[in-house]
Amino acid sequence: MAGYAGSSPNGAGAMLRHIRDGRARTHAELVALTGLSRSTVAQRVDSLLTRRLVVPASPGASRGGRPPKTFAFNRDAGVVLAADLGATHSRVAVTDLAGDVLEEAREDIPIASGPEVVLDWLEHELDGLLEGSGRSREDVQGVGVGVPGPVEFKSGTPVAPPIMPGWDGYGVAAHLHERYGATVLVDNDVNIMALGEYWSRWRDTPHLLFVKVGTGIGCGIITDGRIHRGAQGAAGDIGHIHVPDHDEVICRCGNLGCLEAVAGGGAMAARLTELGVPADNSRDVVRHVRDGRPEAMRLVRQAGRELGGVLATAVNFFNPGVIVIGGDIAHADEHLLAGVREVVYRRSTALATRSIRIARSTLDDRAGVIGAAVMVIEAVLAPDAVDLAIASATS
Ligand SMILES: [Zn+2]
DSSP, X not given: OXXXXXXXXXXXXXXXXXXXXXXXXXXXXXXXXXXXXXXXXXXXXXXXXXXXXXXXXXXXXXXXXXXXXXXXXXXXXXXXXXXXXXXXXXXXXXXOTTSOEEEEEEEEOOGXXXXXXXXXXXXXXXXHHHHHTTOOGGGEEEEEEXXXXXXXXXXXXXXXXXXXXXXXXXXXXXXXXXXXXXXEEEEXXXXXXXXXXXXXXXXXXXXXXXEEESSSEEEXXXXXXXXXXXXXXXXXXXXXXXXXXXXXXXXXXXXXXXXXXXXXXXXXXXXXXXXXXXXXSHHHHHHHHHTTOHHHHHHHHHHHHHHHHHHHHHHHHHOOSEEEEESGGGGSXXXXXXXXXXXXXXXSOHHHHSSOEEEEOSSGGGHHHXXXXXXXXXXXXXXXXXXXXXXXXXX
């Protein structure tokens, strides 16, 4: 899109960015920010007003047909559909263009039912939520979906996802684009959770790691406020980093001594069962911790230390401002975080840890659906995308 004539660092899309970020509310402020002439700024703002992406903000400002004195981003210029599909349950939502949830639902549906069944169900759910929010498909600016497996982001296609039979290579984005005719973005669930956490609580901290500790362990990376996916979309796959002194443990990936095989919820459940405390999954582990079982508390604390060892390396390498810990095991009171903090603060360099925060997720399972919406909003309201939409509407 670099060669596209209507897309410029000072186009209408860039004006919208200044207004959305709260840097400008008037023509004069946009002139000062951009160095453009007042008439050029007025023309760009008019094109945003025409598309209702901005609206007059001061009462009575439009009297006499004169241009409004101040204006604001119109979060109601459209809606976004968002879904966070999990292994057994899913969250779906309709949000406004600021990422605030208008309608939402949480339903049980096994992802193993396959893409046709799950996506038909999803369409039905989303249409119901749209109706509940008083909106229609015409208002949909985009659809964001998170899935519990690796995704080739460019095509919106899951790639060899271990717990999603039937989804390998299925064009999820293409399927939904055909139904809604809008931008559709599909990503790994940990990535969208990271973005949801960043957007909701940590927007003043543009370098963030989000670690999900459930049955497995995964990490979403936010750098400069954006998801870092890496060359193949595999960035943040910390569950399969080798940890020292555990080569007796075979991981489901076939390697020995992976972090997930030592410190994941599935591994802890198996270990607890061996110790005579029956546990089937990560939620059972948490229940035992909350019931005060010493074996469970010790295991979770030790898992926190193992995770902390890997994160200490990540801290030295990436220098994040905050590490947010989520997933089922994060509910095991403070034991997991205490183990993580113990090792990260001891092992990382003084400079990297000087102001780092290590916090538990407060959004819990809403992080994914919020992040899915934000991913879409940031794409459809990106300056280039806005300039392109305005050009194609006026040509
Ligand atoms: Zn592994």
